[in-house]
Amino acid sequence: xxxxxxxxxxxxxxxxxxxxxxxxxxxxxxxxxxxxxxxxxxxxxxxxxxxxxxxxxxxxxxxxxxxxxxxxxxxxxxxxxxxxxxxxxxxxxxxxxxxxxxxxxxxxxxxxxxxxxxxxxxxxxxxxxxxxxxxxxxxxxxxxxxxxxxxxxxxxxxxxxxxxxxxxx
Numbered sequence: 001x002x003x004x005x006x007x008x009x010x011x012x013x014x015x016x017x018x019x020x021x022x023x024x025x026x027x028x029x030x031x032x033x034x035x036x037x038x039x040x041x042x043x044x045x046x047x048x049x050x051x052x053x054x055x056x057x058x059x060x061x062x063x064x065x066x067x068x069x070x071x072x073x074x075x076x077x078x079x080x081x082x083x084x085x086x087x088x089x090x091x092x093x094x095x096x097x098x099x100x101x102x103x104x105x106x107x108x109x110x111x112x113x114x115x116x117x118x119x120x121x122x123x124x125x126x127x128x129x130x131x132x133x134x135x136x137x138x139x140x141x142x143x144x145x146x147x148x149x150x151x152x153x154x155x156x157x158x159x160x161x162x163x164x165x166x167x168x169x
Contacts, residue, residue, distance in 0.1 A: 033135065036113035039088040044108040044117045044126060046085060047093055051076065051104055051121070054083045060101035061121065066141050067094045069111075092139035096147045103149040107160070109139040116143060116160050120153050127166040129159025137161070 054062050054076060062076030062083060070087035077083075078101045087093060088110070095106040107118045114135050118127040143160035145153045154166040 033112065033114055036090075036110040037115045037117075040091050040108045040110040040113050040115070041117045041126065041128075043087050043091045043093065044106065044119055047074070047095065047106055047108070048119050050083060050085045051095070051106070054078075054081070057081070061097045061104040062095070062101070063097040063104065064093060064095045067092050067139050069093075069139075094139060094141050094144045096144050098147045098149050100149065103147045103151075105145050105147040105153045107139065107144040109134075109137075109143070109160075111136060111138055116163075118144070118154050118166055121147070122150060123152050123154070123168070125168045127154040127168055129163050129166050131159060131161065131163040134161060134163070 051061055058078060058081045060078040062078045062081070064074060064076060068074045068087070069092040070089050073084045073086055074093060075082050075084045076095060078097070090111045091108055092111070093106060093108045095104055097104045104121045105118065107116055109116045112135060114132050115128050115130045116139070118129070120127070140160070145157050147153055154168075157166055159166055
């Protein structure tokens with residue numbers, strides 16, 4: 001008598017593995033996107049802390065003068081003073097200030113993420129605009145609303161690329 005598996009037994013095992021893979025692979029992709037979004041949100045929080053420290057030192061906020069992407073160091077400037085910080089890999093940021101440098105708006109996005117994150121110096125929370133179609137889309141300067149002092153610059157504003165309105169977390 002021979003020892004081993006029959007063809008039917010092997011086909012059943014292969015079918016079970018295929019079913020498990022079909023369930024696990026999409027979930028893995030979702031977890032990766034959540035991790036990418038987490039790095040963009042973390043960088044937004046770090047940039048916000050840097051801006052507030054900059055304001056504490058110089059009584060004005062700094063801007064980036066356009067989109068800055070990792071691995072480049074981010075330099076914020078009010079025209080007189082500079083501060084530098086780093087971003088996570090593949091994260092981009094843009095920071096706008098008003099004409100008097102007393103208010104800012106900022107937006108971050110990971111190139112492989114599906115969510116834009118925004119912050120306004122006049123609002124405590126963090127805004128987000130989730131757009132499933134924007135995976136592998138780069139952040140653009142126009143994705144960040146203009147900053148106006150003493151105004152919620154994200155409230156009721158459409159998200160980047162005509163996406164859903166910004167939502168406060």
